[in-house]
Amino acid sequence: MNAVAAGPAAPASAGGKADVLPFKATExxxxxxxxxxxVPTGFPNLVSVQIPVQTGSRNEIEPGKSGFAHFFEHMMFRGTKAYPPEKYQDVITKSGARQNAYTSDDLTNYYTTFxxxxxxxxxKVEADRFQNLSYGEDAFKTESRAVLGEYNKNSANPISKMFEVQRDTAYTTHTYKHTTMGFIKDIEDMPNQYAYSKVFFDRWYRPERTTVIIAGDVDPQKAIALVEKYWSKWQKGSYKSEVPVEPAARGALYKHVPWPTQTPPLVTVGFRAPAFSTTAKDHAALSMLLSLSFGRTSPLYxxxxxxxxxxxxxxxxxxxxVDANLATIIARVKKPEDAVYVRDQILQTVAQLRTVPVTEQALADAKSAQKYGLIRSLDNTEQIAGTLASYVHYNRSYGTLNQFYRLTDSLTPADLLAAARKYLVDDGMIVTTLSNQALPESMATLPSLASLAAPAAEAKVDVLVQKSALPQIRFKLLFAAGSAHDPKGKEGLAALTAMMVASAGSSERKTDEVTKALFPLAGSFTEQTDKEMTTFTGSIHKDNWKQYLTVAMPQLVSPGFREEDFRRLKDSLKNALLVDLKDNNEEELGKERLQTNVFAGTPYAHPVLGTAKGIDAITLDDVKDFYKKAYTQGAVRVGISGDVSDDMTAALKQALAKLPAGAGLPVTTVPVARMPNGLEVEIIEKNTRATALSFGLPIEVRRGHPDFPALWLAKTFLGEHRASNAYLYQRIRELRGMxxxxxxYIEAFPRGMFQFFPNPNVGRKGQLFEVWIRPVAPENAHLALRIALTELDKVIQQGLTEQQxxxxxxxxxxNVFVMTATQDQYLGYALDSQWYGTPEFTKMMRDGLSKLTLADLNAAIKKHLSTKNLSLVFITKDAAGLKEKxxxxxxxxxxxxxxxxxxLLDEDKVIGSMKLNIxxxxxxITPASAVFAE
Incomplete structure (x- = not known):
C-alpha cells in the first residue's frame, strides 16, 4: 500500500481555524x-516511538477479569525468547533511552525516546515483543503481585478512591464501571489467571488495533520501510466482541466514602457525558462549558x-x-460543615448553565486559551508524539487532533447551551463524598436542579538567552532565597511568600482578575521554592508577549498582599504539608523526613513547606518583610528561551528594574550534616496498608566536585529514578516482586512520586546519597532492608565490572540529552549551572563521563557510600513490631x-539471617501526628 502524506499544517493562530499541528505527517x-x-518534528538527534494499542480497561468484558489491560502494560516488559528481559533492557540501555507505558480506559500506550x-x-525489539511476548507462570505471578503493589501504593490517595467509587456507583453494565487498575478482588485473584492472560493478549494485541507513531529526527520513507521489515508478518486477529451498552440513567445517585485517616472532605458532582467525537459537537461543547464554569477564571472558583x-x-x-463516560466537578472542602453548601453552589451553577448562555467573548477567550495551551506544550519530540498518541488511538489517524480543534473552533454559545440542557440533568447526576469526619445528614438528600435554578441575571541584571524557533517564550527568574532562609519559628515563610507573589494578584489586579486576563493568552506565571532558591517561571506565546508582561510581572514587582489571599494561601500551604505530604503520601513523606533527620540542627532541618507551628506563626507583615529583603535585583538570575527578540529581553529587564536594588538575603553556608553512627532508625507510625522505606547518608559531592560524574554513574547503575533496568530494581522488584x-539519588528529587525527571532549579549546597524502597508488604519490610543493604554492599565492596x-x-x-530535552529543563539546567559555577550540564556530564575510568568509579563508590552508617526512615502501621524485629x-x-x-530461596535464607546490629x-518511634509539627 502507498504511503500518504498528511500535508503541512497551516500556521496556527489564536481564534483562527488553522490546524494546531505544524508538521507534515506521512501515514x-x-x-x-x-x-x-x-512525523518529522524539526528537533535534532532524538526520536520518540509511541505505540498506542486500542486496548484499555474498556475491553475487559468478562466478569472477574478486570485489570488485565493494565497488567499487560507491565507484562510487555517481560521479554521474548529472542529478547529476554535482561537482553531487552540491555538494548534499551545502549540506546540511551528512557521508556515507559501507561494504560487508560481506552488504550495502552508504549513509548520510548532515544x-x-x-x-x-x-x-526491531519492539516488533519482537508485540509479536512474540513470552512469559511463564512464575513470571506472571510475580508481576501480578507487583500490580497489587501498585494498587496498594495508590490506596493512600483519597482522590483515587473517590473516582473508583464514583464509577462503580454510576455504571451498572459498561466496563467503565471499574478503573484502569481494576477491581481489587480481581487484582488479588490475578495470580490464578495465567491461562486467561494468554487469551486476553491473543485477542487484543493485534496489528489492526495498533498504531506505530515515529516522531522526531527521522526520514519518513526509511522509517516506514523499517516498520514493514519487522512488523509486516504480525498476524491480524479475528476476535470480535461488543462492549456492553450502559442503559439510560434513572435518577440521581449519591455515595459516601468513609476515610480512615484525617483528610479534608471531598465533594464531586458528576454527570453522564458524551463520547469523544470529531464530528458531533457534544463532547467538545460540554468540556468547554464546564471549563468556563468551574475553572480558574469562573465566578464560582x-x-x-x-x-x-x-x-x-x-x-x-x-x-x-470512546464511549459515553462521566464529567466531574471536584472540590476539596476545608470544613465538613461546609460540604452541603459547596455541593449546592456547584448545583446552582449547573442549573444556571441550562438557561443562561455563555458570552461570545468568554467562549472566544476559552478557545484561544485551549489552542495556545496545546501549542505551548509541544516543545519537544516526546511531548509531540505523546500528544499525538492520546488522540490517534480513537481512529488511528494523524488528523484526529486537528479535526477536534477545528470542531472546537466552530462552537457557538448555542452549542454549549444545548449540551448543558442535554447532559446536565438530574437523571444523569452522581454525587460522591469522602471524609474522615461525619458530614451533615442533608448531604444524602440531593436537591433537584430545577429547585436550585436562579433567575438569569530595564534592570541591572544579566539575561541568559537561549534562542530557538519555538514560538512559546519561557523565562525563569531564579532568586537566591529559599527555605534555608526561613527565620526560626517561621518555617515555611519562603514558600508562603513565593505563593503570595505567584497566586495572590498584584496591586493592580486581584488574583481572579489576573487569571481572567491570562486565560485567553494561555499564559502562566508559577513559582517553585526549594532550600536555596525560589524560581518564578513565565510561559507565553510570542504573539501575546506585550500584553502578558502587563498582567504577569506586576505580581512580582508590585504584589497585592491582600489579607484574604494571605489566609487562603496559608491554609493551602499547611494542607500541602499536613494533608498532601504527611497524611496522603507516605513515600514522599519518608524521603522528606530522611532529609530533615540528616540535616538536623541546620537550616535544612525542616521541609521547604515549613512546619505546622511555623506556618501558624507567620503573619502577613512577615511575608511583606521577607519579600522586600529577598526579591532584589542583585538576588536574581534571569533566563529566557524561544523565538526571543532583543525587544523582549529589554522589556523583561525593564519590568525587573522595578525591583529594589540590593544584594538580597545573606548568603547561606554549607549545612553541616550529621553522619549517622551505625544504623539509626526512625519509624513513623501511621495507619497505612504498606511499609515505606528510605535510607541514606550525607555526601560532600555536588555538581562541580571531581567525583560527581562517578557518583552519578553509580546511582544510575544502582537505581535511576523510574528506570526498570537498574540493579536494585532488578534484584528487589523484578526478581522478587516485592x-x-x-x-x-545523589541529588534531591522532590515530588519524585509524580514525575520521571527532576525539576531544574533545586540546587542545594548539601546533598544525600539516598535509596528509596517503594512500599512493600509490612511483613517484608525487614527483609527488604536486608536485601537492599546486601546488594548495595556488594557494589561498594566489589565495584562495577568493566561491562557494567x-x-x-x-x-x-x-541520556543527558533526554534529561534536558524540554524547553523548561534546558533553560533551568543552564541557570543551575550558573548557580553551581559549572559548565553547561550536558557538556559537564559528557566530559566528566568520558574521562572517568572504572578504577576512579569504584574508588569513589568506596569513598563516599556506606552500608554501615546510615539514617533510615520507615513508615508503617505496626511500629513497635517492626522495632522488635x-x-x-x-x-x-x-x-x-x-x-x-x-x-534465590537459598540466597533469601542467608540474607534473612544477616545481622544488622541495630x-x-x-x-x-514517632507518631505521624508529631511529624513536622514544629
Missing amino acids: KTLANGLKIIV AKDDLETIL KRLMQDEQKVDQFSDYTPGR NYGDYT FEITRGYLMK LVTDAVSTIKYDGNKPQS KPEAVK
Whole structure:
C-alpha cells in the first residue's frame, strides 16, 4: 500500500481555524492492518516511538477479569525468547533511552525516546515483543503481585478512591464501571489467571488495533520501510466482541466514602457525558462549558476559593473517551460543615448553565486559551508524539487532533447551551463524598436542579538567552532565597511568600482578575521554592508577549498582599504539608523526613513547606518583610528561551528594574550534616496498608566536585529514578516482586512520586546519597532492608565490572540529552549551572563521563557510600513490631506466589539471617501526628 502524506499544517493562530499541528505527517496502513504515522518534528538527534494499542480497561468484558489491560502494560516488559528481559533492557540501555507505558480506559500506550541512530534497533525489539511476548507462570505471578503493589501504593490517595467509587456507583453494565487498575478482588485473584492472560493478549494485541507513531529526527520513507521489515508478518486477529451498552440513567445517585485517616472532605458532582467525537459537537461543547464554569477564571472558583475560602482545591474533569463516560466537578472542602453548601453552589451553577448562555467573548477567550495551551506544550519530540498518541488511538489517524480543534473552533454559545440542557440533568447526576469526619445528614438528600435554578441575571541584571524557533517564550527568574532562609519559628515563610507573589494578584489586579486576563493568552506565571532558591517561571506565546508582561510581572514587582489571599494561601500551604505530604503520601513523606533527620540542627532541618507551628506563626507583615529583603535585583538570575527578540529581553529587564536594588538575603553556608553512627532508625507510625522505606547518608559531592560524574554513574547503575533496568530494581522488584520500584539519588528529587525527571532549579549546597524502597508488604519490610543493604554492599565492596561500567556510561552519555530535552529543563539546567559555577550540564556530564575510568568509579563508590552508617526512615502501621524485629535481628522470610529458583530461596535464607546490629537506643518511634509539627 502507498504511503500518504498528511500535508503541512497551516500556521496556527489564536481564534483562527488553522490546524494546531505544524508538521507534515506521512501515514500508511499495512496489509495486516497495522497503522504507521511518521512525523518529522524539526528537533535534532532524538526520536520518540509511541505505540498506542486500542486496548484499555474498556475491553475487559468478562466478569472477574478486570485489570488485565493494565497488567499487560507491565507484562510487555517481560521479554521474548529472542529478547529476554535482561537482553531487552540491555538494548534499551545502549540506546540511551528512557521508556515507559501507561494504560487508560481506552488504550495502552508504549513509548520510548532515544537517539535517532538507534531507530532500527528499537523498532526491531519492539516488533519482537508485540509479536512474540513470552512469559511463564512464575513470571506472571510475580508481576501480578507487583500490580497489587501498585494498587496498594495508590490506596493512600483519597482522590483515587473517590473516582473508583464514583464509577462503580454510576455504571451498572459498561466496563467503565471499574478503573484502569481494576477491581481489587480481581487484582488479588490475578495470580490464578495465567491461562486467561494468554487469551486476553491473543485477542487484543493485534496489528489492526495498533498504531506505530515515529516522531522526531527521522526520514519518513526509511522509517516506514523499517516498520514493514519487522512488523509486516504480525498476524491480524479475528476476535470480535461488543462492549456492553450502559442503559439510560434513572435518577440521581449519591455515595459516601468513609476515610480512615484525617483528610479534608471531598465533594464531586458528576454527570453522564458524551463520547469523544470529531464530528458531533457534544463532547467538545460540554468540556468547554464546564471549563468556563468551574475553572480558574469562573465566578464560582473566585467565590469558593478566594472570597469565602470554603475550598482549597476546585476543578473540573471531562475526559475524552470512546464511549459515553462521566464529567466531574471536584472540590476539596476545608470544613465538613461546609460540604452541603459547596455541593449546592456547584448545583446552582449547573442549573444556571441550562438557561443562561455563555458570552461570545468568554467562549472566544476559552478557545484561544485551549489552542495556545496545546501549542505551548509541544516543545519537544516526546511531548509531540505523546500528544499525538492520546488522540490517534480513537481512529488511528494523524488528523484526529486537528479535526477536534477545528470542531472546537466552530462552537457557538448555542452549542454549549444545548449540551448543558442535554447532559446536565438530574437523571444523569452522581454525587460522591469522602471524609474522615461525619458530614451533615442533608448531604444524602440531593436537591433537584430545577429547585436550585436562579433567575438569569530595564534592570541591572544579566539575561541568559537561549534562542530557538519555538514560538512559546519561557523565562525563569531564579532568586537566591529559599527555605534555608526561613527565620526560626517561621518555617515555611519562603514558600508562603513565593505563593503570595505567584497566586495572590498584584496591586493592580486581584488574583481572579489576573487569571481572567491570562486565560485567553494561555499564559502562566508559577513559582517553585526549594532550600536555596525560589524560581518564578513565565510561559507565553510570542504573539501575546506585550500584553502578558502587563498582567504577569506586576505580581512580582508590585504584589497585592491582600489579607484574604494571605489566609487562603496559608491554609493551602499547611494542607500541602499536613494533608498532601504527611497524611496522603507516605513515600514522599519518608524521603522528606530522611532529609530533615540528616540535616538536623541546620537550616535544612525542616521541609521547604515549613512546619505546622511555623506556618501558624507567620503573619502577613512577615511575608511583606521577607519579600522586600529577598526579591532584589542583585538576588536574581534571569533566563529566557524561544523565538526571543532583543525587544523582549529589554522589556523583561525593564519590568525587573522595578525591583529594589540590593544584594538580597545573606548568603547561606554549607549545612553541616550529621553522619549517622551505625544504623539509626526512625519509624513513623501511621495507619497505612504498606511499609515505606528510605535510607541514606550525607555526601560532600555536588555538581562541580571531581567525583560527581562517578557518583552519578553509580546511582544510575544502582537505581535511576523510574528506570526498570537498574540493579536494585532488578534484584528487589523484578526478581522478587516485592514492590513497585527501587531507586537511588545523589541529588534531591522532590515530588519524585509524580514525575520521571527532576525539576531544574533545586540546587542545594548539601546533598544525600539516598535509596528509596517503594512500599512493600509490612511483613517484608525487614527483609527488604536486608536485601537492599546486601546488594548495595556488594557494589561498594566489589565495584562495577568493566561491562557494567561501559553500558551505564554509554547510556548516560546519551541520556543527558533526554534529561534536558524540554524547553523548561534546558533553560533551568543552564541557570543551575550558573548557580553551581559549572559548565553547561550536558557538556559537564559528557566530559566528566568520558574521562572517568572504572578504577576512579569504584574508588569513589568506596569513598563516599556506606552500608554501615546510615539514617533510615520507615513508615508503617505496626511500629513497635517492626522495632522488635530490627533490634533483635529476627530472621526475616518471604512467601512467593509463584515458584522461584532454589538459588534465590537459598540466597533469601542467608540474607534473612544477616545481622544488622541495630541498637535499641538507635531506633526512635514517632507518631505521624508529631511529624513536622514544629
